[in-house]
Amino acid sequence: MPKVVSNLWFAEEAREAVEFYVSIIPNSRIGRTTILPAETPSGPPGSVELIEFTLGDQAFLAMKAGPLDSFNHSFSIAILLESQVEIDRVWDAFLANGGTPEACGWLRDRWGLSWQIVPRVLSEMIADSDRERAKRVTEVMLGMVKIDVAALEKAFNG
Structure with missing residues (x-):
């Protein structure tokens, strides 16, 4: 069975980013780190670092390889959480580490990567067969910055 791994290219601070991510997301870990021993288009031997890591059950590879393209909203990582307490903890950790809040539960971390910090139940609410309930939610x-679960539930229940 194939394994799908999302690759994240960092100009610098890949190690710092990965250590931060695994510190705030439960069931996460850093795996193997590899320093490329050959010259690459990004630099001399030893200048490119590859860090394998897992966030929850999703595999990632962080690569520190100098500047190329910046992260943008075309790619984001969604963290589906069970409670407002968990949302607050993760959201506040990103902001305390230099993140910037955006709309609808999105934020951008200090490295420019976009994240969606949302309750797992949100996707169920907006996919509800009662389209009026889904519309209210x-x-x-759409009017929120950080997601407020109680406000979503109130809208859902009418």
Whole structure:
């Protein structure tokens, strides 16, 4: 069975980013680190570092390889959480580490990577067969910065 791994290219501070991510997301760990021993388009031998890591059950590879393209909203990592307490903890950790809040539960970390910090139940609410309930939840969510689970539940329940 194939394994799918998302690759994240960092100009610098890949190790710092990975250590931060695994410190705030439960069931996460850093795996193997490899320093490329050959010259690459990014630099001399030893200038490119590859860090394998897992966030929850998702595999990633962080690569420190000098500047190329910046992260943008075309790629984001969603963290689906069970409670407001968990949302607050993760959200606050990102902000305390230089993150910037955006709309609808999104934020950008200090390295420019986009994250969605959302309750697992949100996708169920917006996919509900009662489209009026789904609409109310969506409209409330669109007015939020950090997600407020109680406000979503209130909108959902009418």
